[in-house]
Amino acid sequence: MKLFLRPMNNRVKRVYDFINENNMLESANLIVGLSGGADSICLISILDSFIKDNNLDIHLLAVHVNHGIRENATRDENFVRDFCKNKTIDLVVKRIDCIGIAKELGLTVEEAGRLKRYEIFEELAKELDEKIGATTKTTTKTAAKIASKLENFNKPTRIAVAHHQNDQAETILMNMARGTNLKGLRGIKPVRDRIIRPLLCLKRSEIEEYIRENSLSYVVDETNFNNDYTRNSIRNVIIPSFEKNVNSNFVENLSNMASRMQLMEDFIENVTSDAFSKAVLVEGEVYKINLKELACLDRFIANELIYRVLSLAAAAKKDIYEINVKDVYKLVSLETGKEVSLPYGLVARKGYDYIFVEKRHTVNIEESQNINIEDNPEKLKLEIDLEALKKTDMENELLIERDFDAFYKGKIIKIRGLRLRLVDNKISIKDYNSDYAKCFDYDKIKSTIVIRYREAGDFLVVDELGHSHKLKNEFINRKIDRDFRKSCLLVCQDNECLWVFGVRRSESALVSDTTKKVLIVEFLL
Structure with missing residues (x-):
């Protein structure tokens, strides 16, 4: 007026x-x-x-x-x-x-x-x-x-x-001295x-x-x-x-410069909002950035979009820096399954079609009543009660931070942890399945799974008809050296191997159209 x-x-x-x-x-x-x-x-x-x-x-x-x-x-x-x-x-x-x-x-x-x-x-x-x-x-x-x-x-x-x-x-001078972006130059x-x-x-x-x-x-x-x-x-x-x-x-x-920067910021905010509506899906507390859409954006706008996603996921803007934005953008050129840790307990992980940004929920396995652990590194054994994941109808997550060795593509690598998630069957399985993560039908698995190395009597299902053979035969068929076999990580229920990390997944507990709950098991590098 x-x-x-x-x-x-x-x-x-x-x-x-x-x-x-x-x-x-x-x-x-x-x-x-x-x-x-x-x-x-x-x-x-x-x-x-x-x-x-x-x-x-x-x-x-x-x-x-x-x-x-x-x-x-x-x-x-x-x-x-x-x-x-x-x-x-x-x-x-x-x-x-x-x-x-x-x-x-x-x-x-x-x-x-x-x-x-x-x-x-x-x-x-x-x-x-x-x-x-x-x-x-x-x-x-x-x-x-x-x-x-x-x-x-x-x-x-x-x-x-x-x-x-x-x-x-x-x-403005304070912002410049500390290191700033466009928002810092536009001042108050x-x-x-x-x-x-x-x-x-x-x-x-x-x-x-x-x-x-x-x-x-x-x-x-x-x-x-x-x-x-x-x-x-x-x-x-x-x-x-x-x-x-x-x-x-x-x-x-x-x-006067600040006034011009404010006009520029308003313009960029509008462009970023348009890009956000096309490239980002929000599912509860999970933000999914479409990789193809992100790759098509001008790098400046891509950075602004990532910054907005991180700010929304963290419900804060302070302590989210340019290096965090760069780390997320680097995932575009990395292989599926790679992830980066971010402020406020956030993690960004690359899927096949999306980068997933979400909160990481850490569990202290020594204090958890749902996880039994055998401490001998040569006899790794994590017994995980899956009922711990089935608390609500919303997505649940369990993160176990523990270092152990694992065979992968002809060599021994270091695994730094394990993440399990329980989600509704509304996801695209290909976004989650990778060399480091596999999806299972939750209701086809017993209440407890075990993460361990091989034991006598281990077997795996090799086709949809339920035929099985010994784990030893699988190693022989794939010509895996004897010295490496003891380092193969297994996801098991009793002696049935649901997944031999770095080797193959069982044909048991596959996700289908009738699946209600999906269990995602992911090893973290």
Whole structure:
């Protein structure tokens, strides 16, 4: 909505225009984070003027969070109380134990303060939204009729914070120093969900000029001048040096770059969303990336798609790095069955047609009641109760991390573990069957399977009619050297070998159209 404004100085007009251009004030309630510093005092003063100048029916609520760290925290709180009283602005004050929260969550004090601050803002915003919802249901017909005419009455409460162009420059420089992608170069967005940042169009010097021109008081956080903090060093030393020695418009130029990057990011997000809809299937907590579709994508978009998949699968974006994306993309050119470990307990595994990204559920085999283990490496024996997998109708997984040797293609290789999964028969078997993984009809197997080396009396079924022969004969027919036979890994039920790893799979317990549950057994390299 474009509003008609009274004459004003250039700085305030730019903020007003910035608010309009980004549709920032489309709500009945507006929360403003108010620390009492120059930035937040400038913010709430301009927003208060904007609402009054344009006769907007917006409830302004200041929120001050006392972190209880600095000696002057009580002074700041009292200043904010007096300021809001004089301006007749509603105020909520919250006190938190920032140091205690930091210890509990394993964060720095600064990170804990920021996290808790935004949690408080969000909680208050939800409370205001609920009150509006209750009002529309319980008010009189006249009040409801008036409310229905208010364009922004039912729109979510917005939260205004006082970031400006210098904050933008600091953020971008910090991201660049740490190593970043496009998101890091676009810096802070003017609008993100509920959060709005009306002062991103002003430099800090312009905010200070506004404060002086309007004779506004504010408090000073003395820790902002301690250059032992990285961000303070960027703010007080690096940026002023660039402005003095390189370009006086350094901050403004970085801010303009961020705006262009935001437009570019929006475009890439749309392209990635289109690629995601074509290339990714989501089955519960499993993300399947179509290999052919992925290979056809521009590498940049392919990386963005993989990053999105990992973020969704992990339900987080922090600690997912470019190296993780590269590791997943490398699977395209590797053989079926290969996998990579990822942050948040994720694993990506290559199938025939898809890359599967999912959570890895680890079981401590020494503590499990469903697995019996014989510890002699020469007599490997893992007895696995399959009922442990059949807990729900959803996909279940058991991961056993244990190193052992195995014969494979004429040599001895190192196996680092075993994974068993139970899934509904809605999968494409060829996506799972490989040299390292085989699928079985769960209901055709006894309740316990054993992973071991050969024993006397071992046999395997060799055709669909149920004919069988001794394992020894299979070794002879395939000309497997005697020295290697003792290292052949077997998946057995009693003496029946369901799978001789690296040699052949039995014709027993095959998956068919009547199969209800599929057991996937996979050895991990």
